[in-house]
Amino acid sequence: MPKLSLIVTEAELLIGHLPEPKRRALQQVLADLCETRWRELRGPEPATTLAHALWSMTPPLADLFVEMYAAGDPRLDHALQGHKPALGLALLVLEEIGRGDAEGTRFAHEPMMVFESAEAATRYAESIAAALHGQLEALPLHRHTSQPPLWKALAVVAAHTGRCDLKAISEVIRLLAAGPAPAGQPSDEALERLRNALLDLGVRFLGIDGNQIRYEQHGHAHKPVSVKQLGDSLIKIRQAQLAQGSVGQG
Structure with missing residues (x-):
């Protein structure tokens, strides 16, 4: 896995010369939209222990961004203001690093690179959306699978x-x-x-x-x-x- 410093450098290169005030404003809009999407996806507060624990933990922002992309959510297009999705993901890299979330930073970097190809972006987004909706098939775990x-x-x-x-x-x-x-x-x-x-x-x-x-x-x-x-x-x-x-x- 690449170092966080390299990930941030790649994100900044993709963002380019976007003025700092506009960058920060767009970054905040995207983060807020992703968190709003999670509140929609998770639904009402559940009563059982496990479901409540998962309900209370927001997934990585980039996964929510990608889920909206897969759904064709018009709010995402509006938030991006004509910019490409890869730039939005680069902004989420900076948002997550600013929050001190190394995992979230890496989760945003992964699709940032994938979204350079529209076809790859669609396949990736569909898989992420399936995972967030509980529809991604579990890995087959045979007794002799060579994993610890x-x-x-x-x-x-x-x-x-x-x-x-x-x-x-x-x-x-x-x-x-x-x-x-x-x-x-x-x-x-x-x-x-x-x-x-x-x-x-x-x-x-x-x-x-x-x-x-x-x-x-x-x-x-x-x-x-x-x-x-x-x-x-x-x-x-x-x-x-x-x-x-x-x-x-x-």
Whole structure:
């Protein structure tokens, strides 16, 4: 993956000589529009634990931008004021870096490069839209797939939640680590299905302590992994999902 400094340089080159006041105003308009789109997509506040956690975590701005592109949302054309979508994504690179969100910056850089080709942009946008609407097919995880158990576990979490961004997945891991609901309290069926699917793989998340994710593998404590390692794995899972590019029927 390219360094953040290189990503920012590429974005600035694409933006070119757009006057600073206009750049900042357009950047803010696009960010606000993406956040508005998320409020539309996520719907009313859910009551169950897992659904609420995902509802409260805004996906990367670029994914929402690309979803609007796939939908032909006229608000996006209006916000871009005649500029190409790639320039809008370059502005989101700067927005995300300004927010200190390295993952969001990389998520904006990826389509910024893809959108240089209209055909590639359409395919990419359709896959991102399918993912945000929970219609992207899960990766096939055969027993002998040559990936480590944690990678498989994260792929299962992504399949169950429809999310591959670090903020959302970290929150899901915290819920899983908290354990099942105490006796007498309502259980979250979706969360328990996910927990059982992970147990079938032999993985149980224990918690996130600072920058470390603790987990067990087949009942034995495994060496913790860093949040950065988790994020790197999620990016690879996301890329594999998008490369698979098949949309489910439900």
